Amino acid sequence: MSAPVPLLETRKLSKNFGGLRAIDNIDLSVETDETVGLIGPNGAGKTTVFNCVTGMSPPTSGDILYRGESLAGLRPDQVTARGISRTFQNIRLFREMTVIENVMVGSHCRARAGILGAVFRPKAVVKEEEELAAKALGLLRFVGLEGKADLWARQLPYGDQRRLEIARAMASDPSLLLLDEPACGMNPQETIALMELIRLIRDRGIAVLLIEHQMKMIMGISDRLVVLDHGTKIAEGTAEAVRADPAVIGAYLGKESIGA
Amino acid sequence: MTTPARSVALIRRPLSRIVLASLWFGLLSLPLMMESQAPFFGLRRPLLVSAGVAVIGVLRLAVSRRAGSGAGGVQRALGATGRAVHHLVGQIDRRLLYAVGLAAAALIPLGLNRYHIDILTQVGIYVTLALGLNIVVGLAGLLDLGYVAFYAVGAYAYGLLSTRVGLSFWEVLPLGALLAALFGVLLGIPVLRLRGDYLAIVTLGFGEMIRITLNNWDSVTRGPNGILGIARPKILGFTISTPIQYYYLILALVLLTVFVVERLNRSRIGRAWTAMRDDDVAAEAMGINLVKTKLLAFGLGATWAGSAGVFFASKMTFISPESFTFFESVIILCMVVLGGMGSVPGVILGAATLVILPEIMRQFALYRMLIFGGAMVVMMVMRPQGLVGSPRRKVALGPKDRPRPTAVS
Amino acid sequence: MLLQQLINGLTLGSVYALIALGYTMVYGIIELINFAHGEIYMLGAYMGIVTFGLLSTLHLISPDSVVALLLMMVVAMLFCGACGVTMERVAYRPLRGASRLSPLISALGVSIFLQNFVMLAQGPRDKGFPNLFAGGGIDLPGARISAIQIFIMATSVMMMIGLQLLVHRTKIGKAMRATAQDMQMACMVGINVDRVISVTFLVGSILAGVAGILVGMYYGLINFFIGYIAGIKAFTAAVLGGIGKIQGAMLGGLLLGLIESLGAGYISSEYKDVFAFAILIVVLIFRPSGLLGEDISKRV
Numbered sequence: 015m016s017a018p019v020p021l022l023e024t025r026k027l028s029k030n031f032g033g034l035r036a037i038d039n040i041d042l043s044v045e046t047d048e049t050v051g052l053i054g055p056n057g058a059g060k061t062t063v064f065n066c067v068t069g070m071s072p073p074t075s076g077d078i079l080y081r082g083e084s085l086a087g088l089r090p091d092q093v094t095a096r097g098i099s100r101t102f103q104n105i106r107l108f109r110e111m112t113v114i115e116n117v118m119v120g121s122h123c124r125a126r127a128g129i130l131g132a133v134f135r136p137k138a139v140v141k142e143e144e145e146l147a148a149k150a151l152g153l154l155r156f157v158g159l160e161g162k163a164d165l166w167a168r169q170l171p172y173g174d175q176r177r178l179e180i181a182r183a184m185a186s187d188p189s190l191l192l193l194d195e196p197a198c199g200m201n202p203q204e205t206i207a208l209m210e211l212i213r214l215i216r217d218r219g220i221a222v223l224l225i226e227h228q229m230k231m232i233m234g235i236s237d238r239l240v241v242l243d244h245g246t247k248i249a250e251g252t253a254e255a256v257r258a259d260p261a262v263i264g265a266y267l268g269k270e271s272i273g274a
Numbered sequence: 275m276t277t278p279a280r281s282v283a284l285i286r287r288p289l290s291r292i293v294l295a296s297l298w299f300g301l302l303s304l305p306l307m308m309e310s311q312a313p314f315f316g317l318r319r320p321l322l323v324s325a326g327v328a329v330i331g332v333l334r335l336a337v338s339r340r341a342g343s344g345a346g347g348v349q350r351a352l353g354a355t356g357r358a359v360h361h362l363v364g365q366i367d368r369r370l371l372y373a374v375g376l377a378a379a380a381l382i383p384l385g386l387n388r389y390h391i392d393i394l395t396q397v398g399i400y401v402t403l404a405l406g407l408n409i410v411v412g413l414a415g416l417l418d419l420g421y422v423a424f425y426a427v428g429a430y431a432y433g434l435l436s437t438r439v440g441l442s443f444w445e446v447l448p449l450g451a452l453l454a455a456l457f458g459v460l461l462g463i464p465v466l467r468l469r470g471d472y473l474a475i476v477t478l479g480f481g482e483m484i485r486i487t488l489n490n491w492d493s494v495t496r497g498p499n500g501i502l503g504i505a506r507p508k509i510l511g512f513t514i515s516t517p518i519q520y521y522y523l524i525l526a527l528v529l530l531t532v533f534v535v536e537r538l539n540r541s542r543i544g545r546a547w548t549a550m551r552d553d554d555v556a557a558e559a560m561g562i563n564l565v566k567t568k569l570l571a572f573g574l575g576a577t578w579a580g581s582a583g584v585f586f587a588s589k590m591t592f593i594s595p596e597s598f599t600f601f602e603s604v605i606i607l608c609m610v611v612l613g614g615m616g617s618v619p620g621v622i623l624g625a626a627t628l629v630i631l632p633e634i635m636r637q638f639a640l641y642r643m644l645i646f647g648g649a650m651v652v653m654m655v656m657r658p659q660g661l662v663g664s665p666r667r668k669v670a671l672g673p674k675d676r677p678r679p680t681a682v683s
Numbered sequence: 684m685l686l687q688q689l690i691n692g693l694t695l696g697s698v699y700a701l702i703a704l705g706y707t708m709v710y711g712i713i714e715l716i717n718f719a720h721g722e723i724y725m726l727g728a729y730m731g732i733v734t735f736g737l738l739s740t741l742h743l744i745s746p747d748s749v750v751a752l753l754l755m756m757v758v759a760m761l762f763c764g765a766c767g768v769t770m771e772r773v774a775y776r777p778l779r780g781a782s783r784l785s786p787l788i789s790a791l792g793v794s795i796f797l798q799n800f801v802m803l804a805q806g807p808r809d810k811g812f813p814n815l816f817a818g819g820g821i822d823l824p825g826a827r828i829s830a831i832q833i834f835i836m837a838t839s840v841m842m843m844i845g846l847q848l849l850v851h852r853t854k855i856g857k858a859m860r861a862t863a864q865d866m867q868m869a870c871m872v873g874i875n876v877d878r879v880i881s882v883t884f885l886v887g888s889i890l891a892g893v894a895g896i897l898v899g900m901y902y903g904l905i906n907f908f909i910g911y912i913a914g915i916k917a918f919t920a921a922v923l924g925g926i927g928k929i930q931g932a933m934l935g936g937l938l939l940g941l942i943e944s945l946g947a948g949y950i951s952s953e954y955k956d957v958f959a960f961a962i963l964i965v966v967l968i969f970r971p972s973g974l975l976g977e978d979i980s981k982r983v
Contacts, residue, residue: 039329070555070558070559089563090558090559091558091559091560091561091564094560094561099559100559102559105557106559107553108549108556108557109551109553110548110551110552111548111549112546115548118545119540119545119546119560120561120564122545122546122560122561124561125542127543128543129543129574130542131568132537132538132541132542133537133538135537142542143542182560183560186561198615217588266680271414302762302765302766302769305734305758306733306800306801306804307728308733372709404927408702411784413731417787432744464968465964465967467972469971469972471710471714471922471926472971472973474716475716475918475922475963476964479919480960480964482915482957482960483956483957483960486953486956487954487979489953490954553914580716600915602793607791608791611785611788612788615782615784627927643793644796644799644800646795647791647792647794647795647796647798648796650789650792650796651789651793651796653792654774654778654785654786654787654789655773655774655777655778656783661782
């Protein structure tokens with residue numbers, strides 16, 4: 015499976031909002047099985063990169079290649095079907111649905127049942143539904159939410175909601191998972207548990223691209239870091255290399271201290 | 275500004291508040307109700323309005339004094355009823371619930387006269403319509419204000435195909451449903467990427483366009499005169515003609531609708547609809563094709579309107595554009611919202627209430643629609659989530675969670 | 684012919700614009716389609732007749748005078764303003780924060796209530812509206828602007844200028860703009876949002892009341908049902924221009940008037956409404972947020 019091309023690659027990716035250039039000529043790549051951390055001060059354009067990759071806001075210029083194929087012009091649902099899935103910085107669960115239903119929605123594009131299937135419920139559809147539910151339960155167990163399957167998503171505490179988002183994103187069997195500040199708002203114990211979870215995700219052979227502000231965590235689990243500031247890439251490399259980079263220190267100076 | 279704002283201090287005290295409100299409404303009704311020829315300009319009627327408002331105010335006060343603060347008493351009572359119904363619905367096995375409902379629906383009409391059976395038949399038509407619209411509004415969260423257009427498509431499909439081509443009821447039933455679905459999809463393709471309220475006006479406009487076309491395309495639809503002499507349905511050579519026979523026919527259609535809607539609701543498609551309603555951005559990110567999913571909702575919703583239309587035409591044997599006004603769309607939407615969006619038993623209850631209530635109010639003759647409009651407001655103010663709406667919804671969306679402007683300023 | 688249709692269209696359009704302003708202002712602030720707004724306009728028209736009737740019965744001043752006209756306007760404005768504020772207080776304020784459909788149903792209820800109230804109080808039949816501008820007008824080559832048309836357009840322009848001044852030059856106008864942008868934020872910086880919403884309803888209803896008088900005089904006949912179709916048209920105009928945008932409502936109203944008038948003149952008068960809605964759908968396909976509306980990109 016060691017393909018010569020990276021799993022995900024952006025080439026001179028740029029996005030303008032009106033006159034504002036949110037990201038500028040970003041080159042970024044994620045290899046299969048790799049965990050890459052995307053860091054940078056607030057407003058550096060990290061989430062914009064996610065939005066471009068997932069097709070939510072098409073880039074102004076540049077290209078996004080997934081397994082060597084361009085994702086240009088694909089809708090978000092098509093991108094998800096290709097194998098890229100994401101979570102959101104401001105949690106976006108389906109609040110009026112149960113926990114397990116949320117995860118089952120995540121595997122929407124991996125199931126087939128249409129209207130006729132829904133109405134007549136042939137054996138194949140019943141089986142598919144059972145498989146979806148079993149898979150969803152498995153994922154809930156994986157993220158540590160077993161026993162909460164029948165609660166409403168809104169009833170979950172904050173940290174659990176973040177975990178549920180991860181389970182939901184994994185339900186579409188992605189090869190690449192984009193996590194947008196998954197530790198945001200979590201206490202230290204929860205953060206440690208989350209790091210463990212991300213390691214387990216990687217062990218399942220899923221590549222992770224991760225935005226995070228908690229430096230200890232992101233430096234601890236990323237194979238490689240990419241640093242953005244004001245929409246441009248200012249550094250890239252291992253945690254140690256990035257930590258010593260003067261450009262990175264300059265960008266963060268007075269905002270956050272690296273390695274805190 | 276107006277009187278209430280200036281006398282903020284007075285308003286604090288409930289009794290003076292009642293007096294002010296009573297005077298205010300009396301004053302508001304004065305210009306419309308007075309008659310320059312009558313003695314004292316007919317001041318009697320505005321005074322009656324004032325008295326009425328005062329009575330309502332005192333009653334509200336009395337109830338709230340007994341049951342706690344504000345209008346909470348009535349609200350809580352209603353809320354408790356709704357919760358109880360919801361709980362019951364949740365507790366009892368759906369199959370049992372539906373079996374009891376079905377038995378009641380099948381047996382009750384046997385003891386009723388023709389007039390009452392006709393009303394129940396109407397309930398059946400509206401249940402079908404409301405369940406169809408529930409797919410669009412309640413499940414998929416798309417605001418459709420022109421739903422009646424699809425009802426008209428079904429009715430006219432049968433009216434025209436029966437009188438001109440001579441097709442039978444059973445041939446047109448699927449055809450009319452399909453035609454309505456086609457109209458739904460055709461309308462949906464260009465407009466479904468619009469945001470909620472834009473969609474509302476476009477669907478409203480579409481409904482009006484259909485009605486105006488029916489009204490003016492004389493050569494085909496006979497315009498406002500409508501289509502007469504539509505054939506009654508036949509089963510194995512037996513013609514359905516009495517109210518009770520029609521009742522059982524619509525009951526069959528309702529059962530089919532409930533069955534299909536329930537199954538859709540608990541399927542992959544149903545989950546996609548609800549997800550889209552809750553958060554369309556996240557839904558799309560989870561791999562749901564929004565356009566396709568919305569079109570499915572629109573088309574399927576229209577299907578039920580189409581079949582209800584075919585049945586309506588066969589029942590009345592006469593149709594005209596008058597039956598398909600914007601007001602019809604509004605009533606059907608009210609049934610969905612009043613009963614509790616997304617809940618099948620709720621929607622059935624909503625439809626039954628809104629058909630039967632005006633019938634009961636017939637004794638008030640002229641005041642019927644006035645009371646009806648007022649009741650809609652009161653109902654929404656007291657229980658915005660509908661009769662059988664999920665009680666949980668209220669916890670988060672209730673006014674208490676919102677910042678109170680007065681507390682800040 | 685063309686010129687005449689344009690004049691008729693502009694007259695009609697300026698009335699649509701006046702009503703559309705009320706829709707758009709309320710929508711801009713609380714995102715509610717106030718379906719009862721058309722009824723406020725209808726009430727305005729009835730106030731004109733009531734005032735006129737009272738003046739004739741009392742023989743206080745000649746009902747044909749300018750003073751009578753002004754009185755009719757003032758009474759309609761006061762009454763409609765009061766009705767608008769009351770409506771918000773009774774039917775919409777308790778629902779703030781509920782799901783979006785609840786206030787919509789409440790608004791439909793208010794609409795049904797008001798229609799039937801007027802029908803019961805004033806009778807179901809058409810009522811003649813006094814024509815205070817009989818005869819006058821200006822003849823142009825191939826067309827004629829009647830005095831009433833001039834009056835309608837002039838009044839509408841004046842009201843719109845007044846509204847612009849209110850929104851952009853006064854403190855309450857600033858508060859309205861702030862609330863429209865972000866209600867919670869406005870709340871936090873100490874703006875009394877309840878008051879802003881009341882004022883919005885007040886202003887919108889006053890404009891609708893004036894529109895009622897103007898249309899009553901233009902057509903000469905009114906009934907309890909006129910609010911419905913005018914309401915739909917005005918709402919269409921507001922959406923056409925981009926709902927929530929004050930200039931959008933003006934542009935949308937004028938355009939809709941022109942479209943209808945030209946459509947009725949050159950294509951078919953029966954289908955003029957179909958024509959108006961078809962244009963709306965076409966515009967929304969190409970500009971999903973209306974002519975002057977900003978494109979709302981998805982916020983993630």
